[in-house]
Amino acid sequence: MNIKIGFEVHQQIDTRRKMYCDCPTNYHDVPPNTNVCPICTGMPGSKPLPPNQRAVEAAIEIALMLGCKTITDQTVYIQRKHYDYPDLPSGYQRTSLPIARDGELHGVRIREVHLEEDPGQYEPVAGNVDYNRSGVPLVEIVTEPDMKSPEEARKFLRMLIRVLEYTGKVRPEAGGAMRTDVNISLEGGGRVEVKNVNSVKGAYRALKYEIIRQREKLKRGQDITRETRAFLESQMVTVPMRTKETEEDYRYIPDPDIFPLILDETKVKTTRSRMAEPPHLREKRLMEKYDIPHAAAEVIVSERGLADLYEAVAEEADPKLAATWFQTRLKKVLNFMKLGAAEVKFTPAQLASLLRIVKDKRVTPEQGELVLREMARKPADPEEILLGLGLAPLKKSELTAAVEKAVEENPKAIEDYLAGKKEAMNFLTGKVIGFTKGRANPRDVTKLLLARIKQKDKS
Amino acid sequence: MVQRTLEKLAAIKRGEISAADSVAAALELIEKKDKKINSFIELNQNARADAESLDRKIKGGKKVGRLAGLVIGIKSNINVAGLRATCASRTLENYTSTYDADVVKRVRAEDGIIVGMNNMDEFACGSSGETSAFGPTDNPAAFGHITGGSSSGGAAAVAANFCDICLGTDTGGSIRNPASHCGVVGFKPTYGLVPRQGLIDLGMSLDQIGPLSRDVAGAALMLETIAGKTGNECVMLDVGKVNYSEKLESKGLNGMKVGISPKFSELTDPAVMDVIDSQVEKLQDLGAEVVDVELPNLEHGLSAYYLIVSVEFFSGTRKFDGRKYGKRIEEACGEEVLRRILRGRYISQKEYRGKFYQRALQVRTLIRKELMSALKQVDVIVGPTVPKLPHKLGAKLSLMEMYAYDYLTIPANLAGICAGVIRAGEVNGVPVGLQIQGKALGELDALQVMRSLEAIE
Numbered sequence: 015m016n017i018k019i020g021f022e023v024h025q026q027i028d029t030r031r032k033m034y035c036d037c038p039t040n041y042h043d044v045p046p047n048t049n050v051c052p053i054c055t056g057m058p059g060s061k062p063l064p065p066n067q068r069a070v071e072a073a074i075e076i077a078l079m080l081g082c083k084t085i086t087d088q089t090v091y092i093q094r095k096h097y098d099y100p101d102l103p104s105g106y107q108r109t110s111l112p113i114a115r116d117g118e119l120h121g122v123r124i125r126e127v128h129l130e131e132d133p134g135q136y137e138p139v140a141g142n143v144d145y146n147r148s149g150v151p152l153v154e155i156v157t158e159p160d161m162k163s164p165e166e167a168r169k170f171l172r173m174l175i176r177v178l179e180y181t182g183k184v185r186p187e188a189g190g191a192m193r194t195d196v197n198i199s200l201e202g203g204g205r206v207e208v209k210n211v212n213s214v215k216g217a218y219r220a221l222k223y224e225i226i227r228q229r230e231k232l233k234r235g236q237d238i239t240r241e242t243r244a245f246l247e248s249q250m251v252t253v254p255m256r257t258k259e260t261e262e263d264y265r266y267i268p269d270p271d272i273f274p275l276i277l278d279e280t281k282v283k284t285t286r287s288r289m290a291e292p293p294h295l296r297e298k299r300l301m302e303k304y305d306i307p308h309a310a311a312e313v314i315v316s317e318r319g320l321a322d323l324y325e326a327v328a329e330e331a332d333p334k335l336a337a338t339w340f341q342t343r344l345k346k347v348l349n350f351m352k353l354g355a356a357e358v359k360f361t362p363a364q365l366a367s368l369l370r371i372v373k374d375k376r377v378t379p380e381q382g383e384l385v386l387r388e389m390a391r392k393p394a395d396p397e398e399i400l401l402g403l404g405l406a407p408l409k410k411s412e413l414t415a416a417v418e419k420a421v422e423e424n425p426k427a428i429e430d431y432l433a434g435k436k437e438a439m440n441f442l443t444g445k446v447i448g449f450t451k452g453r454a455n456p457r458d459v460t461k462l463l464l465a466r467i468k469q470k471d472k473s
Numbered sequence: 474m475v476q477r478t479l480e481k482l483a484a485i486k487r488g489e490i491s492a493a494d495s496v497a498a499a500l501e502l503i504e505k506k507d508k509k510i511n512s513f514i515e516l517n518q519n520a521r522a523d524a525e526s527l528d529r530k531i532k533g534g535k536k537v538g539r540l541a542g543l544v545i546g547i548k549s550n551i552n553v554a555g556l557r558a559t560c561a562s563r564t565l566e567n568y569t570s571t572y573d574a575d576v577v578k579r580v581r582a583e584d585g586i587i588v589g590m591n592n593m594d595e596f597a598c599g600s601s602g603e604t605s606a607f608g609p610t611d612n613p614a615a616f617g618h619i620t621g622g623s624s625s626g627g628a629a630a631v632a633a634n635f636c637d638i639c640l641g642t643d644t645g646g647s648i649r650n651p652a653s654h655c656g657v658v659g660f661k662p663t664y665g666l667v668p669r670q671g672l673i674d675l676g677m678s679l680d681q682i683g684p685l686s687r688d689v690a691g692a693a694l695m696l697e698t699i700a701g702k703t704g705n706e707c708v709m710l711d712v713g714k715v716n717y718s719e720k721l722e723s724k725g726l727n728g729m730k731v732g733i734s735p736k737f738s739e740l741t742d743p744a745v746m747d748v749i750d751s752q753v754e755k756l757q758d759l760g761a762e763v764v765d766v767e768l769p770n771l772e773h774g775l776s777a778y779y780l781i782v783s784v785e786f787f788s789g790t791r792k793f794d795g796r797k798y799g800k801r802i803e804e805a806c807g808e809e810v811l812r813r814i815l816r817g818r819y820i821s822q823k824e825y826r827g828k829f830y831q832r833a834l835q836v837r838t839l840i841r842k843e844l845m846s847a848l849k850q851v852d853v854i855v856g857p858t859v860p861k862l863p864h865k866l867g868a869k870l871s872l873m874e875m876y877a878y879d880y881l882t883i884p885a886n887l888a889g890i891c892a893g894v895i896r897a898g899e900v901n902g903v904p905v906g907l908q909i910q911g912k913a914l915g916e917l918d919a920l921q922v923m924r925s926l927e928a929i930e
Contacts, residue, residue: 105791
């Protein structure tokens, strides 16, 4: 069956002040209705300040990273989009005409990119409105309906989020910074728009649900009319909002209180020269430059910080070993400690040094991982950490002493073992490994223990 | 003619009369006479205290502002913290401003004493002063007649000697029209010269705040107080501080080119035109060269204006949705306000956009070009302000008769140029004002023409 899926993605831009006033944007961190002023609450008589330039530049950068052509050296009007809802203090939302068009990401065409402002937050049950969020800058990215399955759509959204994160200029996805309208149509049916989708998972589930719903309707010979539906995250279903035919008219007019934007071609050129390398291009380059497999490169570019760290490390250590580590152990440690790559405190040189130690087989990879975990907790030279953890190579005499100690301290376990309880040996082996701080090889330990017990039993 | 505003300022600064006395006298006069005139909606309970604190400043020998001790009225669509900005509507009758408009901040910084909020046409929608939910304003210069509007209360308060200067707003003539009918000075600045932050919208692309005063010096002082770019809004011209009052001279007008258009007499009541013609002769006596200019599409401004203003007004009033200010505007407002909202809602529909709003914007461009090209040949264009005399309070006019008051004032708003009004004479005891339209940022030329005429009265 022929399925067409498209997105309108709304992503908050990470600026300090709001789009049209000086209020701070950290709406999550403050009590309701504290980051507000006459402008962002639409008090009678208030007028917007000129658009936040950082937001404009961030939107341009995002558009460029998505391969769009910016609309330069001509007027781009900021429009008023009128609708009546409690979270909208002036009764209209300001939204720009496209600032860029005709991009592409992962085979999906990007139709256009706009600048918008967030409305406030309405709590229908309590009937409260919090205007802290009102006026936070948004970039809106509209795709063509080029995705053909929920899986493809999910993949695209993940890639888009990665591009957005690469700019370093958007708010993290968690916490409602990204919202998506999902458009889906099945062959023979009208286009259905699903609003109120707040995550990649949500988009995927909404699409899955819609395909089943629409397919069943078509099977029964019913029509699928153009309509707008809302996604209910808790129940994983969509419900009708209003039909498209009777859709309210937004009565767009250019906002008379704001000069239209004019994107300067030379400024766009500067932005282009300074912008981060988009992840999909970086992935390709890393594979070629360091001769590493696609799977590793994919993990490495999943975060801009991770990719930056990798390239720095790859200069000083074996790039292939580094790639394997980034794909497995480093990723594991960071996930375990809930750290983003950009948050790690150890230096690339320290990580490179650790990889050289591993490569020289001075420690086992498992021990190396312990060092890495320690390094992530408290950055230091890996050589020092090795000493501190007692991970310097185990001397024969140390191992013998540890075995002796285990035997002396656990006569009951030895009795049990001799009485036929084989688990007692595991217990003793664990003791020895503990005494050697994990440096001893379990198989060697068991061998030594058996010899020692045999000897003791004879005497 | 003596410049009463300047004399009063000097006397206050020298300590001959106190600001407190001046305010007390004004309040007493308002108390006595405003029941009949109805030029104020609310008085400022802090006015006396503000004046007393200014007097202490003067006594202490401190430097005081250029409006020191002058009695100022503010139109009820401009936010003054602590006072009600009702827009003369039931919609906002309980809305107390939480902040000062930028122009109010500037008036306070120059030590003007704000005595209250003036009556007006509801949301500035009207040309007669009769659409106020707080009742019409009577014309102190011609009792029983309308004041004109929409800055009805401000013009009346100056004409009745309640105030030295009032701040009005002008979207299609709302300062100039009542100034003409009440025989006072009024000035609409170039669009973008005066900040609108804190002005409740009628037509955002047309609105400007400006002075109503008893003489040209008063208008010049107020204008230079409120003019100039702020960092506090977007759509402003890049103009710093301006000075007009020190540059005005009662000299002749040698070398000045004054334009008149044959269109004016076509559209205007002959009795009014007679008064205007005699003023034009005076300008020639003063040395100005009078030439004809072509304004072939002048009258088409009217319909374009009412389309544009309705769409912008519809948009600007969406915030009065009944959630934050108690009443939904459509349910609380009078019929002219409702008519404009519904018109705006109708013509801004997707399917009509090309037909009405876009077309109106094209006419606006046409008229702007016409006026700009005329103002390339001359320094100012002079003519009547209102094409006919004000009607008697309570008379019933058709909608077109009402809108027809605005034919001659609207073009300046559409073009964004400046325009002043000064009393030219009267017809049967009713004042008639001469309109002087200047170039964009041509305030000084327009004020100079006004001052020269005033000086020979």
